[in-house]
Amino acid sequence: MNSSTVSPLHKALYRLLRPLLRIVLRNGMAYGEFNELVKRAYVDVALNDLAPNRKKPTDSHAAVLTGLTRKEVKRLREWIQNADEPASVPAQGRADRVVSGWVNDADFHDDQGEPAILPFDGPISFSTLVKRYSGDMPARALGNELCKQGVAQEDTNGWTLLKKAYIPLGDDSQLLRIFGSDVSAMLTTIDHNLTAAQHQEAPRFQRTVAYTKIPRSALPEWNALAHEEAQALLLRLNAWLAARDADVTGETPAEPLVRLGLSIFALEEASESDASNEP
Known part of the structure; x- marks a missing residue:
């Protein structure tokens, strides 16, 4: 061949x-x-x-x-x-949901609208945050996980959010679960779009922006810009989804439930003119 x-x-x-x-x-x-x-x-x-x-x-x-x-x-x-x-694909991880709640729920914000430093116990506290967004997960165990991943820290002032997203580091099992979930969702969207016309269905959003002749020296600036813009968009979409999620709102609608979301990933590979790995 x-x-x-x-x-x-x-x-x-x-x-x-x-x-x-x-x-x-x-x-x-x-x-x-x-x-x-x-x-x-x-x-x-x-x-x-x-x-x-x-x-x-x-x-x-x-x-x-x-x-x-x-x-x-x-x-x-x-x-x-x-x-x-x-x-089925598992629901969004408990730690991720807690971080999203901390970022988007005004009950856990300071006067500037930023994630507040929270006491461990009390009406508005880290324990309340965990209970609201993670159900019966022990607050101490989840807090230890966030600290281990460098997402939050506990000191004499209380609990502080250090990063506005939970991305496990160095945990192969968790990263591989994310890999399976994300790639499966991406291929499901592509599969839908390949057959949408013959089924008379609307295609789902699928876009890529990429150029093939970018100098490598542009990488640091690109990485910073892509991260900033993508993170801002994801935070806005996260707030919209959280306000409608049955687990977050505590409401159980009579209609069927679906998993909705948007995935963004950065693209970096050799220029097509420099390497071709097709058979």
């Missing part, structure tokens, strides 16, 4: 797989284990996402779609049915 005969899908998947496999190999997963996960996902999607005419999917139908044998489809289907892994 030469470059002139490679399909657009092959090229897109190859570019997608390279950064994915850097993470996979760095975490010690060999090909056999990765291949087993791919086969499970193939069967899961064939049975649960692509059933014809909303009929109950069959192993035979999944075998035709995936190219696997019916025996293997049956094995993988039984594993999926008995797996302990949650089927």
Whole structure:
């Protein structure tokens, strides 16, 4: 197969797989284990996402779609049915919600509208903040986590917010959960947009701004500008979403609930003229 005969899908998947496999190999997963996960996902999607005419999917139908044998489809289907892994994306982490509440809830602001220094206990306190945005999570345990990550600190004046976003540092399990959640959401949006026209649905917002001939010396200025602008936008959107979230408001609407959000990531890679990794 030469470059002139490679399909657009092959090229897109190859570019997608390279950064994915850097993470996979760095975490010690060999090909056999990765291949087993791919086969499970193939069967899961064939049975649960692509059933014809909303009929109950069959192993035979999944075998035709995936190219696997019916025996293997049956094995993988039984594993999926008995797996302990949650089927849906977990809700926003407790620590992240507490930090967002501290940033956006006026009850926990000072006279300048900034996140206030909070006592540990009392009507308006760190404990009250944790209870409002994290439910039954012990305030001390969550506070220790924020301190460990350098997001907050406790001293004689009380609890001070140091960063307006919770991003775990050095915790592979948490970072990998964020990786799975964020990339899954991004691909779900792209999948929706690829088929939106044929389903007569509106596309979801998907935009990228990028130039391919930027001097490397511009990186520090770009990083500072992108961080400042993106963080300001995310804080505004966070306030809008928090005011409508059932967990935050304590209200349970009768209508179905959905997960809404906007992801922003910085792009930095070699110029396309300097490196080409397509097959």
